[in-house]
Every structure is written in structure tokens, then in C-alpha cells.
Amino acid sequence: MAEKKPNVILICVDQWRGDCLGIDGHPVVRTPYLDKLAQEGTRFSHAYTACPSCIAARASLLTGLRQETHGRIGYRDGVPWNYPVTIASEFTRQGYQTQAIGKMHVYPERNRVGFENVILHDGFLHCAHDHHPADYDMVDDYHPWLRQQLGRDANDFEHGLNCNSYTVRPWDKPEHTHPTNFVTSQSIEILKKRDPTKPFFLFMSYHRPHPPIDPPIWAYELYRNMKMSPPPVGKWSEMFAKCAQPHHPALWYGKVNPDVLHDARAGYYGQMTHIDHQLNRFFETLQMFDQWKNSYVCFVSDHGDLMGDHDLYRKSFPYEGSARVPLILRGPDGSFIKRNNVSGRVVELMDIMPTLLQCAGLEVPRSVEGRSFLANACGKDKEVHPYIHGEHLVPYQGSAHYLTDGREKYVWYSGNGHEQLFDLDKDPKELNDLSSSAKSAASLRKWRNEMVETLKDREEGFSDGKKLIIGRPVKAVLDTIIKSDRSA
Numbered sequence: 206m207a208e209k210k211p212n213v214i215l216i217c218v219d220q221w222r223g224d225c226l227g228i229d230g231h232p233v234v235r236t237p238y239l240d241k242l243a244q245e246g247t248r249f250s251h252a253y254t255a256c257p258s259c260i261a262a263r264a265s266l267l268t269g270l271r272q273e274t275h276g277r278i279g280y281r282d283g284v285p286w287n288y289p290v291t292i293a294s295e296f297t298r299q300g301y302q303t304q305a306i307g308k309m310h311v312y313p314e315r316n317r318v319g320f321e322n323v324i325l326h327d328g329f330l331h332c333a334h335d336h337h338p339a340d341y342d343m344v345d346d347y348h349p350w351l352r353q354q355l356g357r358d359a360n361d362f363e364h365g366l367n368c369n370s371y372t373v374r375p376w377d378k379p380e381h382t383h384p385t386n387f388v389t390s391q392s393i394e395i396l397k398k399r400d401p402t403k404p405f406f407l408f409m410s411y412h413r414p415h416p417p418i419d420p421p422i423w424a425y426e427l428y429r430n431m432k433m434s435p436p437p438v439g440k441w442s443e444m445f446a447k448c449a450q451p452h453h454p455a456l457w458y459g460k461v462n463p464d465v466l467h468d469a470r471a472g473y474y475g476q477m478t479h480i481d482h483q484l485n486r487f488f489e490t491l492q493m494f495d496q497w498k499n500s501y502v503c504f505v506s507d508h509g510d511l512m513g514d515h516d517l518y519r520k521s522f523p524y525e526g527s528a529r530v531p532l533i534l535r536g537p538d539g540s541f542i543k544r545n546n547v548s549g550r551v552v553e554l555m556d557i558m559p560t561l562l563q564c565a566g567l568e569v570p571r572s573v574e575g576r577s578f579l580a581n582a583c584g585k586d587k588e589v590h591p592y593i594h595g596e597h598l599v600p601y602q603g604s605a606h607y608l609t610d611g612r613e614k615y616v617w618y619s620g621n622g623h624e625q626l627f628d629l630d631k632d633p634k635e636l637n638d639l640s641s642s643a644k645s646a647a648s649l650r651k652w653r654n655e656m657v658e659t660l661k662d663r664e665e666g667f668s669d670g671k672k673l674i675i676g677r678p679v680k681a682v683l684d685t686i687i688k689s690d691r692s693a
Contacts, residue, residue: 210404211537212500213296213561215493217266217408219259219308219415220520221506223252223529225477233433234474238485239533242504246535247546247582251611255440255595257508257520259310259415259529262554266507267291267318269558271575272596273663276568276686280498280521280579282332284682286311288320288611289572292558294319296406298639301566304395307388307410314344320408326384327370329361347387354382366417369519370454371461371512373472375422383421385413385476389483393490395502404565409487414476414510424475431468436487436513437634444623445517448600450459456518457600466513473512501564503557506530515635521597523607523616530597534560534582539597551611552589552620594659604665606681608655615652619667622675 217320225231228240228248261277264270268288272278273413275288297303297319304321309316314333317323325348327333333344341360342349351359361384364377376383381390392409399405413420442458451459461469491497507530511517512524521527532552538540555575562569564578580587592610599605603620609629616625626640628650639645653673659670664685665677 209499210300211540211565212405212407212496212617213301213565214407214409214502215292215389215433215557215561216411216484216502216504217308218411218506219413220508220510221531222476222512223506223508223531224525224527225474226531229531233428233431233470235427235478236481238481238488239504239531240375242484242488242502242535243293243533244532244545245365246502246542246544247548249532249534249548249550249552249578249581249582251551251609252505252532253528253551253593253595253609254506254508254530255553255555255593256597257522257595258597259308259507261597262311262507263310264288265554266505266557267293269555269570269575271365271555271574273683274574276624276683277681278596278604278683279679279681281681282330283312283336285313286590288315290320291315291319292561293406293408295558295562295567295570296565297321299565300403301565302400302403302405303408304399304405305408306391306395307384307408307409308412311409323397324635326387326412328384328415329417334561347384350387351378353380354379363418364419367455368416370416371418371456371466371469371518372454373425373468375425375472376419378533380421383419385411385480385483388412392487396490396494396496406561407567407673413480414473418469418472418476420472420475420479423471424479426475428471428474429468429480431471433467434546436466436512436515437636438515439634439636439638441625441638442515442517445515445601448618449516458517461513461518470512473510490494500537501540501542501561502533502535503553503561504531504533505557507554521599521605523597523605523614525594525633528607530554532557534564534578536564536582540564541583543582546582546584548578549579549611550578551589551609551626552581552591553593553594556589592655594656598679598681602677604667606656606667608652608659613648613652615649615656617653617656617673619665619673619675619677619679622673624649624653 216634258280264275305320385561449459450456511526559577602618614627661670
């Protein structure tokens with residue numbers, strides 16, 4: 206009899222900071238069930254997103270490609286996804302039943318990117334509303350479900366919260382109708398209706414804790430009166446003063462009223478605890494269906510949220526609150542995944558595709574540029590990458606690039622050539638920019654040379670191979686975006 210293939214479950218949350226797990230030492234956030242998951246597997250303490258925003262990050266996650274290859278290095282909607290090889294296409298091709306539920310953020314919106322089926326809810330996307338003003342149901346499965354549940358015309362924008370705002374309002378409908386519950390409920394339905402003769406690959410993609418910040422009332426109240434230390438703010442953050450908008454509900458930079466920020470953090474953390482509880486609901490159901498013991502579970506976020514760090518908000522910037530993500534891998538009973546293990550090696554989103562294919566014993570396409578971290582999850586201290594290169598367009602600064610090996614971080618802004626250097630071992634909150642320190646001159650020079658080499662073949666002309674070039678035009682999508690005929 207052929208060996209039974211394991212199920213593989215990839216859980217992606219949106220805009221969840223890498224430090225926001227109880228087991229990571231966060232002093233406020235309560236995530237008991239994710240903490241339990243981490244104790245049953247390996248947690249990666251230096252996992253990063255190479256492009257800290259929704260579309261570009263998901264391109265890396267789903268294709269296993271570097272941003273220079275998949276072509277998305279900033280935020281731009283409406284650009285077709287023409288990737289013939291994806292994590293879903295490979296699981297499908299190699300005999301798995303494949304299903305995605307929740308946020309995809311691809312284009313066209315109904316592009317299944319290799320999945321056999323997608324139950325879609327991207328949240329409020331202006332691009333999708335522009336393309337389908339008369340019937341948003343064409344690109345969203347949550348809204349018709351919501352109307353059916355409530356027995357009336359309804360949508361998730363009735364509370365009026367902006368999709369990038371730090372404004373908080375608890376969920377205005379019964380809790381079971383929340384988008385977070387929707388992803389969990391639909392995932393449980395898939396367990397009931399799946400093909401029992403096949404292993405399954407399930408992509409559970411939660412829109413939250415990305416705004417709108419609208420957790421159930423109990424989850425908000427859990428944190429509302431909790432004492433919280435103020436976010437870290439380095440003196441260097443004044444470099445963003447010209448883009449300050451402290452009274453804008455979807456600002457990038459500004460000194461926000463402390464009480465307003467406290468409410469935002471309470472709601473943000475509440476979204477996390479809500480997801481944590483809903484994941485346990487799914488895990489318990491998986492056990493009831495006798496599938497837990499034969500399933501790999503990977504938990505990750507597409508990017509973080511600065512949430513006031515250095516008076517910055519949202520994502521896109523190269524700092525830890527935005528670029529570092531949580532990553533947990535738990536294996537089936539009898540697997541070699543080490544329990545209660547923490548790996549400090551740097552890994553990134555493109556590494557998840559080859560890792561999960563390897564977990565399932567499947568072929569990894571030659572086109573994949575990510576590197577498997579399965580050996581690290583099994584307890585080996587193996588270098589996956591010497592360092593990570595990340596980037597994103599940012600307001601008023603051109604393109605922000607970073608390099609990190611998990612111990613130090615070098616930042617370069619293409620618009621004005623501004624450099625930063627942080628010692629993450631001694632200063633994980635990035636309070637002290639060491640770029641002007643004489644003691645750090647050699648380290649700064651080393652990282653600058655690495656960036657020159659990393660960027661030397663880019664179409665923007667950021668590097669001539671000898672030096673970094675300031676002021677080059679930037680774009681969210683490269684002209685050389687991957688061709689539709691690229692093959693494995």
C-alpha cells in the first residue's frame with residue numbers, strides 16, 4: 206500500500222506583526238492557541254517579508270519567487286497575475302485537493318492561481334469596487350453569505366471604517382458573521398465535503414488584523430483598559446516629519462493622541478485574539494475528523510503593522526514592526542519537526558513554497574527561488590540565506606531597501622540616499638541608528654557594498670556595480686514583470 210500523503214494547511218493572516226505572539230514575549234497580546242501550536246513545532250524568530258504590503262508579499266508567498274522575478278515591489282492593484290507555477294498549481298498537479306478560502310488579492314479577482322477552488326473575500330478593495338460597481342458579488346463570496354445569515358441586505362462596510370484606518374469600532378453584527386468567523390466556518394465545511402481519497406492543501410487566508418479594526422466587543426474590551434507601554438520612537442524618525450498627518454485616520458506618519466493610539470492597539474490586539482480563538486475552533490474540528498495527526502500546519506503573516514513605532518503607521522517601511530512576520534511550522538504525529546523549537550535563522554515568504562512541498566514529499570519546481578527551511582524546523586541550525594533583501598516604495602522617500610541577517614539591519618532610501626544601520630541583537634526596537642557612528646563604519650561599508658551588489662542589475666539603475674545611485678525613478682511594478690511563458 207502506498208504511503209499516505211500528509212495534509213498541508215497554510216494559514217496566512219494579514220498585517221500581523223512578528224512580535225505579536227505571547228510565546229514571542231509580547232507583554233500584552235494573548236494568543237494561547239498559537240502559542241500551543243508553536244510549542245508543538247518550530248517558530249522562526251527572524252522571518253521577514255521582502256515586500257511589506259499585501260499584493261507583493263502574496264506574490265512571493267504563492268510563487269516562491271524573489272520580488273525582482275515576480276516583478277511586484279510596491280502596491281499596485283489591477284496588474285494581471287500570469288504565474289504558471291504557484292504553490293497551489295504544484296499541489297494540484299501532484300495529486301492534492303486544493304482549496305483557498307478568504308483573501309487572495311490577485312487580479313483578475315477570480316484568478317484561482319492554481320487552486321481547484323477559491324471561496325473569496327478580499328475585504329474592501331477600491332480597485333475591485335471600481336471594476337464591479339454594480340455587482341460586487343462577482344468578486345466576493347462573503348457578502349452573499351452575510352446577507353443569507355442576516356436575512357437582509359448587508360455588507361461589511363456598514364460601520365463605515367476605512368480599510369487602512371486606525372479608527373476602532375467593535376463589530377456591529379452577530380459575531381458568527383464576522384469575516385474572521387467566515388473563513389473558519391468555510392474551512393470547516395471543506396473538511397466535511399472534501400474528497401476522502403485525496404490529501405488536501407488548504408489555504409486559510411484571514412483578512413484581519415488588517416483594518417478595519419472591528420473585533421468583536423469582547424475582544425476589544427479584553428485590551429481596552431490594559432496598561433501598554435508606548436511604542437518605541439527613535440530620534441531618527443523626525444526624517445519623516447514632512448509627511449506628518451497626525452489627524453488623518455489612515456496616516457503614514459504623525460504623533461497621534463495617546464488615548465486614540467491606545468484604542469487602536471486594543472482593537473488591533475483584539476483582532477489577533479479573535480483569530481487565535483477561531484483557529485483553535487478549526488484545529489479542534491480537524492482533530493474530530495481525525496486529520497490533525499496527519500497534517501502539517503504553517504502559520505504566517507504577509508507583513509506587519511507599525512502601529513505607532515517611530516510615529517509610523519501601516520506597513521511598507523523596512524522596520525521590524527512592518528517587515529518582520531510570525532512564522533510557525535507544526536508537523537504531523539511522527540514527523541521530524543522538532544517540538545518547542547525556535548530557529549533564529551533568517552527566512553522569508555518565498556521560502557514557504559519549497560518548504561511545504563518538501564513536507565509533502567513533492568517535487569519542487571526548478572523555477573522556485575525560495576529555499577526550504579524544513580531542516581531548521583527539524584532542529585538543524587542550517588543557514589537558509591546569508592541575509593534577506595527587502596524593499597518597497599514609501600511616501601516621499603522613493604524606494605526603501607533593507608538588508609538583514611537577523612543580527613544587523615542596513616536601510617537605504619533611493620530618493621535621497623539616506624542610510625541607517627541597526628544592531629538588532631542589542632537594539633531590537635531600532636531606537637539607535639548607528640550609521641554615523643565611527644565604531645560602526647566598517648559594518649556600514651560592508652552592508653553598503655552588499656546592497657551595491659544586490660541592486661546592480663535592476664532596471665531602475667539603483668546601482669552601477671560600484672556605488673548606489675540616488676534619485677532614480679521608482680515604480681510599484683517592474684517593466685520586466687514575469688512573462689506568461691515562464692515555466693518550471
